[in-house]
Amino acid sequence: MDTIKNYVETLFLEFPNTKEVRRAKQEILTIMEDHYLALLDEGKSEHEAIGQVISEFGSVDELREELEFASREREPEDGIEEDEMYQYLTERKKDAKGLSLGISGCLLAVGTLVGLGISGAEMMGFLLFFILIAISVGVIIYNGMQFSKNNVVLNDRYIPVDLNKEAQKLKQGYQKSFQVSLVFGICLCVLSVSPIFFFQMFTYAEYGIPVMFFFLAIGVFLIIYGSINYSSFDKFIKEKYFIADEDALGPNAMQEKYGDAARTKHLLERVYWPIVVMIYFSWSFLTHSWGFSWIIFVMAGIFYSVLEAIFVKK
Numbered sequence: 001m002d003t004i005k006n007y008v009e010t011l012f013l014e015f016p017n018t019k020e021v022r023r024a025k026q027e028i029l030t031i032m033e034d035h036y037l038a039l040l041d042e043g044k045s046e047h048e049a050i051g052q053v054i055s056e057f058g059s060v061d062e063l064r065e066e067l068e069f070a071s072r073e074r075e076p077e078d079g080i081e082e083d084e085m086y087q088y089l090t091e092r093k094k095d096a097k098g099l100s101l102g103i104s105g106c107l108l109a110v111g112t113l114v115g116l117g118i119s120g121a122e123m124m125g126f127l128l129f130f131i132l133i134a135i136s137v138g139v140i141i142y143n144g145m146q147f148s149k150n151n152v153v154l155n156d157r158y159i160p161v162d163l164n165k166e167a168q169k170l171k172q173g174y175q176k177s178f179q180v181s182l183v184f185g186i187c188l189c190v191l192s193v194s195p196i197f198f199f200q201m202f203t204y205a206e207y208g209i210p211v212m213f214f215f216l217a218i219g220v221f222l223i224i225y226g227s228i229n230y231s232s233f234d235k236f237i238k239e240k241y242f243i244a245d246e247d248a249l250g251p252n253a254m255q256e257k258y259g260d261a262a263r264t265k266h267l268l269e270r271v272y273w274p275i276v277v278m279i280y281f282s283w284s285f286l287t288h289s290w291g292f293s294w295i296i297f298v299m300a301g302i303f304y305s306v307l308e309a310i311f312v313k314k
Contacts, residue, residue, distance in 0.1 A: 003050050004032050079158040080242060082166060089170070089232055091150045096228035098143035103224060104217040105136030111213025118206050154235075154242040156250025163236055171233035181226030188219030268307060276300040 008029045032053050039049035109132035116125030192215035196208035235242060241253040276296065284293040 004036060004053060005029065007054060008032065079160045080154055080163060080236070082163060084154065085163055085167065085236055088150055088154060088235075091146070092232045093229055095143040095146045095150070096225050096232075098139050099147075099228070100221045100225040102136045102138075102140035102143065104221040105132055105139065107213050107217040107220060109133045109136065111210040111217070114213070115207075115210030118210070148244070151242075151244035155244035156252045157242050158252070159236050159240060159242055167233045167236035171230070171237065174230060174233070178226045178230040181222040185219040185222030185226070188215050188222070192216045192219065272304060272307075273300075 008025060011028075035056070036049050036053050039052060040046070044052070109129045112132060113125045113129040116122065116128065192212045195211035195215070196205050199205050199208035199211075239253065240256050241250065243249060243253050280293060280296045283296065284290050287293070
């Protein structure tokens, strides 16, 4: 009997530990054990019964197809469509480009200020600095708002199995581009100090500083742009429901992550930190220990992580 249990456990090692898989494993184990006992009643030996039960069970591929088909039958009706995913990825790519340009623009603004300051045009440097900073910050804010807007459209909606597989293929296809942008971006950031040494040979080391910021701007752009695009696919891969904000899970995502403790977790998020703040001010006013009462927030953060770990569904 233990041989059959171990065999079934081995079969299900590659499948996720979901309710459907656990139920299917228990049903298969019950059927195989009943068949095993029936063969023993027919006069079969223990080894013969075990061998016949296992040989009549079927292949792992058939089991995988049955489990995937069963999961598709129970998929919610509000699942994300494939064209919605592609539209999301397209919009996110645009926002990633804008966000990366905004951050790089801030670096270029500093380089412009330093470069014109060295040339003696300080006022022109300050003027261009504030213009570039204003434009860059505006671009960052706009694209950051677009990030949130695009996420809200899909928030807490079911990610079908086929969509998950498609996202994995897209991520695998983009992996080489991500690696190239990451490597070139890091190399440019590391080599950004080289212009200073180059101009130092001509006793004009200060002229290398603006060039350094130019190298940094390009390197940072490549790193941020590639990283955001690469992580976009994980939105459709790592979770069963789309999560727009990890700190504000929707009802479906909350239920999937915390199970029966979802309501308790929701209540904890609403009351825990207000209570901590009340304790902090009460303790500080009563004991006048403002110098070290901030340690309450450190301990509260650790305790919150412990409580959260208790409520996470395994």
